[in-house]
Amino acid sequence: MILKKKGLKVTPQRLEIMRYLDKNRIHPSIDHIYTQLKMKNPSLSKTTVYNVIDDLSENGVIQVLTINKSEILCDFNNDPHHHFMCKECGSISDLEDRYNFDIIEQIRSEGFRVDEAFGYFRGLCISCNNKNEKKVD
Numbered sequence: 001m002i003l004k005k006k007g008l009k010v011t012p013q014r015l016e017i018m019r020y021l022d023k024n025r026i027h028p029s030i031d032h033i034y035t036q037l038k039m040k041n042p043s044l045s046k047t048t049v050y051n052v053i054d055d056l057s058e059n060g061v062i063q064v065l066t067i068n069k070s071e072i073l074c075d076f077n078n079d080p081h082h083h084f085m086c087k088e089c090g091s092i093s094d095l096e097d098r099y100n101f102d103i104i105e106q107i108r109s110e111g112f113r114v115d116e117a118f119g120y121f122r123g124l125c126i127s128c129n130n131k132n133e134k135k136v137d
């Protein structure tokens, strides 16, 4: 269990949020997670969700993204990978296998320690881009 491996206590709230993020790999916002989990747990508070996300991200269990300036988005996948945000539908895609991370090795060889590496791409996702192209002709 990743929580124990990272030295975190396994609490029901942490477990529940981890399960939710594992099942919903859509980079949900903290508000979205809260609204979804609140339906099953009426006693859940937003502060709890914020605290759990803080603990999990500070300990490297999950990643938080600030690609969307107004919200903190949560990512179950804590391996370094880049993200593409669609300006039209707001979807966020992982670009993990399509980007070359050689730059990290290069930075390390210069003596830096790299803890996080994020690249943000913005534009139109494949389906919005297809729709736009069709509109033109």
Ligand SMILES: [Zn+2]
Pocket (backbone or CB within 6 Å): 086, 087, 088, 089, 090, 091, 124, 125, 126, 127, 128, 129
């Ligand atoms: Zn889109």
Ligand SMILES: [Zn+2]
Pocket (backbone or CB within 6 Å): 027, 075, 077, 081, 083, 093, 094
């Ligand atoms: Zn991601």
